[in-house]
Amino acid sequence: MKIAFYGSSLLSSYWNGAATYYRGLLRALAAHGHEITFYEPDAFGRQQHRDIEPPEWCRVVVYEANPEALARAAVEARQADVVVKASGVGYADDALLAGLLEAAAPHAIRIFWDVDAPATLAELHAAPEHPSHAALKRLDLVLTYGGGDAVVDAYRALGAADCVPIYNALDPSTHHPVAPDARFDATLGFLGNRLPDREARVEDFFLAAAEALPQRDFLLGGSGWGDRDLPPNVRDIGHVPTRDHNAFNVTPMAVLNINRASMAATGFSPPTRVFEAAGAGACLITDDWPGIDLFLKPGEEILVARDGRDVAEHVAGLTREDAGRIGQAALRRVLAEHTYESRAVLVDTLLRRLVADKAAGAAA
Known part of the structure; x- marks a missing residue:
């Protein structure tokens, strides 16, 4: 499957605690045969503090933090089978989610991936008119990097079709024992x-x-x-x-x-x-x-x-x-x-089930 993933940054961990999570999960997903493009804004000095260069297992698109560049990046989602908008991208998150929902192809799976569910849910509960309330009902799935039953129940109560935690994990190729320094x-x-x-x-x-x-x-x-x-x-x-x-x-x-x-x-x-x-x-x-x-x-x-x-x-x-x-x-x-490979198996299973369900619904 072609996956278009819109997040804070894959290339830099500078003021970006989700970098390790993105890298571990997406690398493992790519090994399952998925073709992934990661879209990240040039914001918060992250491109000046890169930890890695674009990896071979993922294409990376860095777009300028302005409305025109964001719109161009969002339109590219129409080529994907799976469109993922992560929380905390850091530039025009609401506009990005709206643009992705409009751009996604009819057959595409639309996912919101929340890497800070407590903060996101607090924001939604405090703002009944927040645009994400309506957006949730247009999504196929919410994934979170934690939270357990409390987060799952909260998202379902807000109208999400389903919510599944995909917990943090270990990528043994990058985090492993070394000599003391x-x-x-x-x-x-x-x-x-x-x-x-x-x-x-x-x-x-x-x-x-x-x-x-x-x-x-x-x-x-x-x-x-x-x-x-x-x-x-x-x-x-x-x-x-x-x-x-x-x-x-x-x-x-x-x-x-x-x-x-x-x-x-x-x-x-x-x-x-x-x-x-x-x-x-x-x-x-x-x-x-x-x-x-x-x-x-x-x-x-x-x-x-x-x-x-x-x-x-x-x-x-x-x-x-x-x-x-x-x-x-x-x-x-x-x-x-608790490796990212075990988490990727779960995500891969979820994606294939959703694709099959959507195809069956379109054929009915």
Whole structure:
């Protein structure tokens, strides 16, 4: 099938947490015989901070962030068998969705792929006149990168024909164990951009833990922290490109995952960081959220913390030997159950079923 996928960016992870998800899933889908074109706007400095060049398994079209270029990109959807509009493209999202619904061929499957369901649903519930309410009824399927039953039920209640979570996962070809790198030496590392919905939780889970353990070294990676007052034992290294994520994960004794508040409350929303770290064999400490045990077993494959005090206790009681054992258990689990290939099998099955159903309906 020809898939036209409109998202934030495949080429750059700069201020774009969905990059790893897109790359892993679309690469795996391409291996199932799909011909994929990814459309992304030239916005937010991402093209100046590319992590990868266009890959052989996907054609990439970068369009200018203006109405004329967006319209030209949207029209190309009429050549596709599957048209996907992701959430959070970042430029004229509503206009893009409307343009794609108009351009898509009658036989095409129309999909909205939500990579931040808690935020999207909050926006829709707060705005009954939002154009996406009408658009949902014209779609064949909503896919989300997490959320569980709460998100599925919410989308169906809003009029979606169906909603299926396609969880984050591991691409073993890009995220895997490597040798430690002295640039990332620390007791505990945290990698995440500074976002309003996360900052208070970073203060609680990471910075408070650092203050409680002044003799330990803490490493902070991600964009936006430069003007933030930090404890003296926290080293801010700024944006960490994707090519360095493996080394960042394996070098500290442990690494920390902190979900944004809305995703933690919704649950069943493991970010890419969870699988990146597990895929590198890192010992991962995560904030507590419903559904963790669907992916990794607390206490054996991942450590769970309710607050910064729990994080500090985990770090204080952890040895390199314990951390290595937890990291290896996590690596075995994600390789067995949580790769992008397994997610792609589900997506491929859904697409083929929808195509067959639409063809049968047209023939009736």
